[in-house]
Amino acid sequence: MLHRRLTRPTLELDDIQATVLRPRPAPYYGTHALLEITDAAAGREALRRLRTRVASAAAWHEPRPAWTSVALTxxxxxxxxxxxxSLESFPQPFREGMAARADRLRDHGPNDPARWEQPFGTGRVHLAVTVIAQSAAAWQQEVRDYETALGDLDGVxxxxxxxxxxxxxxxxxxxxxxxxxxxxxxxxxxxxxxxxGRPIKAGEFVLxxxxxxxxxxxxxxxxxxxRNGTFLVFRKYHSHVAAFNRYLHRGADTAEGRELLAAKLVGRWRSGAPLALAPERxxxxxxxxxxxxxxxxxHGDPRGLRTPLGSHVRRMNPRDTELKVLTNVTIHRLIRRSTTYGAPLRDDALDDDGRPRGLDFIAVGARAIDTVEFLQSEWINSGNFIGRGTEKDPMLGVQDSNSYFTVPGIPPRRIDGIETFNTLQGGEYFFMPGLTGLGWLADL
Structure with a gap:
């Protein structure tokens, strides 16, 4: 678990769901369950029963076997x-839903909602229940407990x-x-x-x-x-690890060269060491x-000779990079609660084994929907903001048939044939109420 020093809080932590502010444990195990409500009374009863299982952020630093969170579309x-x-008081993008916002998100080609896994984008995803724990036993027990609690509700x-x-x-x-x-x-x-970075005003993340x-x-x-609620964006990606490995082989002849290219694509080495501090190895x-x-x-790397301007982590958090398109980086920060699913593929595999694996991209914040739509449109699927034209994010961008990645240098090296390494399987926009909000919904 990541340990951070505590200070005196000023937020109403006892009313905020713990997973909004609490970092995930390490290691972690968990389940995302998507539920459909076919009877309003049963749905409200489900929330009433789930509310008792949702921990608040007041004691997030104290040991706990598992954490449960609840969100609604x-x-x-x-x-x-x-x-x-009340419904009309929610922002328009949330009311429309992710599938209807495909143009703004640039979810085209392999990411088009028509290709999504069911039931994403159908309007049948109503309630999300997530359990995350530090041990397999605690995770399985928490899932069994809440499934038992909801087991007699025919309308959910x-x-x-x-x-x-x-x-x-x-x-x-x-x-x-x-x-x-x-x-x-x-x-x-x-x-x-x-x-x-400096602390960011709480209202950017909690309403x-x-x-x-x-x-x-x-x-x-x-x-x-x-009050004390927030918005959550969920995007499930399938990761094409073999395609990534093939691209590394296309761009480098040695194992050392392939690892350096991988680090240039991401902006960090696989260990987590940033290129900004460890540029050579x-x-x-x-x-x-x-x-x-x-x-x-x-600072001191304006051309991206250490960390390429187009690398994934520099795009997602430009820090002090001088941007070609004026942008307030601070209001585009997100709390990320992403999770990994599926068994790993062999490090040297060049052919896919057909098994599901990938990333559940989860972003939390008061502006989460607007921010993700901005990132998808401007920072992931475009390069104009860093002077890279049509070049896209190497990890999350939807690549064209003639796409490439530029490794800055003297001269710069362009490696053609980059593929879409993560394809979208589906996603939804959620509202994550505070504990008072969950009670209000349960008592409608």
Missing amino acids: FPGLRALGVPAA RMVLRQDFGNQPNGTNAFGFKDGFTQPVVEGSGVEGRPGD GYPAEGGYPLPMPSPTELG DDAALGADDSRNNAFTY
Whole structure:
């Protein structure tokens, strides 16, 4: 588990779901369950029973076997019988849903909603229940307990269950250590680590508090529902690890060269060591040191000779990079609670084995929907903001047939034939109420 120093909190932590502010354990095991509500009374009773299992953020630093969180889509709120005036107070993108926002998200080609796994994008995903734990036994017990609690409710049924858990050594499907650069939420009671940046106003992440502009962002009504809630974006990706490996072989003749190219694509070595601090070779000790592995800027590297401008981590958090398109980086920060699913593929595999594996990209924040749509449109599937034209994010971008990645140098080297390494299997926009909000919904 990542340990951070505590300070005196100013947020109403006892009303905020723990997983909004609590870092995931390491290692971790868990389940995402998507439920459909076919009877409003049964749906409200489900929330009543689940509410007792949802921990608050007040004691997130104390040991706990497992954590359960609950979130709802707009069709889910409607299925519960939420009054029209309250439904209309939610932002338009949330009401429309992710599938309807495909153009804004640039979810085309392999990411088109027509290709999504059922039941994503059908309006049948109403309620998401996530369990995450530090041991397999605690995870399985918590899942059994809540499934038993909901077992006699005929009007609530599971439409998708996905188990997840980090791979060996805490890596993602591509073998990279992940989970860096979480924003520091002002008033959360948690101090940042070196490199996390200054604390960001709580209202950027939790509704009802001043945001970076000095005032609270609009929130759903009534106050009992909106305050201490937040929005959550869920996007399930299948990772094409063999395609990634083939691209490395296309771009380098040696094992050392392939590892360097992999680091250039991501912006970090597989150990987690950033190129900004270890530009020539991996440094496992640096990657494992949470007091150093995120303490860097891009000052002195304006051309990306150490960390390419187009690398994944530099795109997603440009830090002090001088951008060609003026952007307030601070208001585009997200709390990320992403999870990895599926068994790992062999490190040297050049052919896919056909088994599911990948990433559940999970972003939390008061502006989460707007921010993800911005990132997808401007920073992932375009390169204009860093002067890279049509070049796309090498890890999350939807690549064209003539796409490439540029490794800066003298001269720069363009490696053609980059493929789409992560394809979208589906996704939804969720609202994650505070505990008071869950009670309000249960008592409709």
